[in-house]
Amino acid sequence: MTARAVARWQAAAPYAVGLVAALGVLAVLVAALGGDAPAAVGSLVRASLGSAAGFGQTLNKTAPLLFGSVAVILGLRAGAFNIGVDGQIYAGAVAATGVAFLAAGLPKLLAVPAVLVAGAAGGALLGAVPGLLRARAGVSEIFVTVMLNFIALFFVEYLSTGPWNDPMAGEAITRAVPPSTTLPLLGVRVGAHAGVLLALAAALAVWWLLYRTVFGYEVRAVGDNPTAARLGGIPVGRTVALALVASGALAGLAGAVEVSGFHYRLILGLSPGYGVMSILIAVLSRRHPLVAIVASLGFAALVVGTDSLQRSVGLPASAVFVVQAAVLLVLLASEGLRRAP
Amino acid sequence: MQRWIAWAVLLAVVASVGVAGAAPSRPRLAMILPGVIQDADFNAVGYQALKEVQATTGVQTAHSEQVAVADAERVAREYLASGYGIVAFHGGQYLTIVQKLAPLFPDAVFIMESSGQIPNLPPNVWNIGRKFHEGFYVLGVLAALSTKTNRIGYVAGIRLPDFVASLNAVFQAVAKYNPRAEVLYTFVGDQNDPVKARQAAESQIAAGVDFIVISVNLGTVGILEAARAARRPVLLTTFYTDKSSYAPQHFAASLLSNFGKPYVEVTRQILAGKRGGYYEMRPGSGFGLTPPRNVPPEVARRVQQVWRAVVLRQERVDEITDRVVERR
Amino acid sequence: MSWELLLDPSLVRLAVSMAVPLALASAGELLMERAGLLNVAIEGIVTLAAAGAFLGAFASGSAGVGLVVGAAAGAAVSRLLAHYAVAWRRDQVTVGLTLYVLCVGLASLLYRMVVGVRLTPPRVETLPPVPLPWLGDLPLVGDILFRQHALVYAAAAVVGALHGFLFHTSLGLRLRAAGENPVAADTVGVDVFGLRAWAALAGGALVGLAGAALPFTLTGTFTEGIAGGRGWIALMLVIFGRWTPLGAAAGALLFAYVEAFQFKLALLSKAVPPQFLQMLPYAFAILVLVRAYRGAEAPEALGKPYDREART
Structure with missing residues (x-):
């Protein structure tokens, strides 16, 4: 075997360990709840990947996770931690819904792109806040993005229970967006919408941006060594700010896709933890957008699968976070062990 | 005779098979x-x-x-x-x-x-x-007739049409049964956050409220803590289930939902x-009221009268879901 | 807006009580950051400690047991973070965020597994107010400061002790050196790794105590969102307080006051939709942070792994 192949296997080994760890942790949790662990794992795979309907739902979940994880990756590459993906998803969803209501009369070919662009703009706006604060005042984006998450959530609550509320629903749900603004389906019974294709395109676009453009080069340079980058003439502050804006735009697209592809409304529970999952996926993918495609699919399958276990074993929803985080911790530890003297 | 029995048995067998097979x-x-x-x-x-x-x-x-x-x-x-x-x-x-x-x-x-x-x-x-608001109307009546400070509180979570209608029903009840009383309300933003609910209740109690109509779910325990920590007696009502066992001296009634x-x-x-x-x-068809407690017997009787009137649609409760109407 | 409105005694009293989790969490985080460890898992730790404290008290019937469990949980998770950061030199923010997710998930998972299916949600007794013998009778001030529950006094003691430790003991000096200039400290014989590990244990215990305070002082229950962003706020308070315990505690009081004031404001201003008032504390926190960042001097080596063999 060539040295390169050996290196590839060595790089992949932690992922295999991670996968085993995931299944192991899951088996332990299931057993602790009195369930049949092997059967649980089997039903998990079946529910998420084994049936057309299940796979469709997995694809639907992949879309926001992929958007979110490449958003985080873009930020990480510039050395910034975008923990505000949840808030940016909501901001994008708000903008998308608003534009959707306005675009009621437009033909589908115009309405859908308008809604998507609005979503990106909404997310970008929210990403600009930490970006500007970091560029101008050197404020860490970690705290700002988290606070903005809360603020965005309250704003969505205001809209979905106030001016945009659907009175018949009696809940924090807005009126439906016009049919001309909805994304096409990939198969009616399967239930998957075109959003996953958009997310795929976004991941490829981010890859191309990072590795084939000057801006991408600058982003990576700033992320790897800001001092050297500054000395090399790259405007560090501006680059980081732009990266955060772009990161926000990607997350905002996730929000737009969820509204126009999945719910057809703006709802309060639009993002059930996509933000934190995106961070985990980004780290797991070693900050590489193409690896994130596979990782997002894997996480989506895990979410869909563990949810089906809720019915058979009584595994609570929070278990999926435990499994995901445990996998990452194992991975981080194994890499650390390899590196330690 | 034997032929009759045979036919009867055959018929019974066919009938039972038919029923078992045909029953969806x-x-x-x-x-x-x-x-x-x-x-x-x-x-x-x-x-x-x-x-x-x-x-x-x-x-x-x-x-x-x-x-x-x-x-x-x-x-x-x-x-x-x-x-x-x-x-x-x-x-x-x-x-x-x-x-x-x-x-x-x-x-x-x-x-x-x-x-x-x-x-x-x-x-x-x-x-x-x-139709929650019809039940909350009666809770409002109970509040109106029981408050000593003439300040009634309403704590809800998310500002949903259901809860806005319930709040308006409380306003309607108070305007009719105790026009001198004031209703203070807070939407804390979360049905299940006891911390926010407690803070809202404490603010209301500090403003003089002595009867709180609770319209949050898991947040109820927070309001209960606020009532226990209060310097003067505070009465509460809840809905969905009877939570009076948490602190019997603080609960006046519960709007039960079956x-x-x-x-x-x-x-x-x-x-x-x-x-x-x-x-x-x-x-009357899904919602019930626990017998009022910790209030004078004539108040309890009056409230149950109003409840029966609401059940029979003799007393009408307005349903306003889009905005809060403070005075009627 | 009149002064009476702003300085309503019951509001200030509430703020003092609500400041306890913030003060304890920021004190713990501050201790870790002074040694050079940035712990962004703090929100998760607070949640996990709250769950652990609740379950401990629920199972044993004793609040003391609950507090110990909460502190232990905080110490354990922070020590794990320190191990990843110090022994394996992983990026502290990455590990911190991962632990944050783990703790939040673990908290609700453990709660579900221990509490199970019940008809009534479990409750533990909240801490009663403990009036201090002579101070509690003082007019106005006595009610606000000296008729509070035990954790208020404990938090005040912790803040004072931490200040004394950091700035008036040699061990505190060594710890600060580990966070400012680990290379120089190492050459003089300061055990950078060991100090960071101990800071994680002690600081993590304080953060855990902050989490434990939540069920015992507020509601007597555990709910998933009980932390409510307080962990993140504590991160900000450390910066606001310029990495000093007294500064962070002052920030905690300020923030708790704004939080309590929001509800009073909700009763008064009907024209403003409630959700915008709810945004108030968080927007306020961003503004405070931006203001506090000017001239704020973080410990030099904060967040950077100390690698003995590195050249830079």
Whole structure:
């Protein structure tokens, strides 16, 4: 075997360990709840990947996770931690819904792109806040993005229970967006919408941006060594700010896709933890957008699968976070062990 | 004689086989719940209703808890794919999913909840309309007649039409039964955050409130703590379940909700062949009032009189869901 | 807006009580950051400690047991973070965020597994107010400061002790050196790794105590969102307080006051939709942070792994 192949296997080994760890942790949790662990794992795979309907739902979940994880990756590459993906998803969803209501009369070919662009703009706006604060005042984006998450959530609550509320629903749900603004389906019974294709395109676009453009080069340079980058003439502050804006735009697209592809409304529970999952996926993918495609699919399958276990074993929803985080911790530890003297 | 017996036996055998073969396998019912069933609140009563359906109609049931709206479609599709003929959604936030799935699965029946009759629902949807505000009107009467400081508090979570209507009902009751009393209200933004609920209640108590009508779910324990920490006696009312055992000296009444009534009735109708319709859940058909306590007996009697009047629709409660009307 | 409105005694009293989790969490975080460890898992730790404290008290019937469990949980998770950061030199923010997710998930998982299916949600007794013998009778001030529950006094003691430790003991000096200039400290014989590990244990215990305070002082229950962003706020308070315990505690009081004031404001201003008032504390926190960042001097080596063999 060539040295390169050996290196590839060595790089992949932690992922295999991670996968085993995931299944192991899951088996332990299931057993602790009195369930049949092997059967649980089997039903998990079946529910998420084994049936057309299940796979469709997995694809639907992949879309926001992929958007979110490449958003985080873009930020990480510039050395910034975008923990505000949840808030940016909501901001994008708000903008998308608003534009959707306005675009009621437009033909589908115009309405859908308008809604998507609005979503990106909404997310970008929210990403600009930490970006500007970091560029101008050197404020860490970690705290700002988290606070903005809360603020965005309250704003969505205001809209979905106030001016945009659907009175018949009696809940924090807005009126439906016009049919001309909805994304096409990939198969009616399967239930998957075109959003996953958009997310795929976004991941490829981010890859191309990072590795084939000057801006991408600058982003990576700033992320790897800001001092050297500054000395090399790259405007560090501006680059980081732009990266955060772009990161926000990607997350905002996730929000737009969820509204126009999945719910057809703006709802309060639009993002059930996509933000934190995106961070985990980004780290797991070693900050590489193409690896994130596979990782997002894997996480989506895990979410869909563990949810089906809720019915058979009584595994609570929070278990999926435990499994995901445990996998990452194992991975981080194994890499650390390899590196330690 | 023997021939008669033989014919009779043959007939009986044919009849029993025919009945067994022809009897359609009963549809199974799956219920989707937004929270956990051990919340002793909204989800617990949903689960109770499910058990009651199984016990009274014999229909096999299953349930999923903590189903966020974002996941409900997937969960429902899984049930439908596993052959469940009836999918029930306990909560008004699933309307959009029902509207989406019902046309796609015309052989299944969907049960959903909302605050009233929704136009243009697909034919295989049963809609349970919950008229909370009528019950809250009576709680408002209790508050109006019991308050000594003439300051009544109302704590709710998210500013939903249901709760706005309930608040307006309280205003209406207070205006009629104790016009001198003032109603202070706070929407804390979360039905299940006891911390925020406690803070809101403490603010209200500090402003002079001595009777709080609670319109939050798990947040109730926070308000209870505020009442216990208060310097003067504070009375509370809750809804969904009777939580008076937490602190008997602080609870005046609870607006109980028996979702079993609508769900059993609707299931019976489905089994009888009626695949869609509307059932109104209101005082007397799903909502009940615990006997008032910690208040003077004549107040308790009056309140129960008003309750009966509301049940019989002799006393009308306005339903205003879009804005808060402070004075009537 | 009149002064009476702003300085309503019951409001200030509430703020003092609500400041306890913030003060304890920021004190713990501050201790870790002074040694050079940035712990962004703090929100998760607070949640996990709250769950652990609740379950401990629920199972044993004793609040003391609950507090110990909460502190232990905080110490354990922080020590794990320190191990990843110090022994394996992983990026502290990455590990912190991962632990944040783990703790939040673990908290609700453990709660579900221990509490199980019940008809009534479990409750533990909240801490009663403990009036101090002579101070509690002082007019106005006595009610606000000296008729509070035990954790208020404990938090005040912790803040004072931490200040004394950091700035008036040699061990505190060594710890600060480990965070400012680990290379120089190492050459003089300061055990950088060991100090960071101990800071994680002690600081993590304080953060855990903050989490434990939540069920015992506010509601007597555990709910998933009980932390409510307080962990993140504590991160900000450390910066606001310029990495000093007294500064962070002052920030905690300020923030708790704004939080309590929001509800009073809700009762008065009906024209403003409630959700905008709810945004108030968080927007306020961003503004405070931006203001506090000017001239704020973080410990030099904060967040950077100390690698003995590195050249830079």
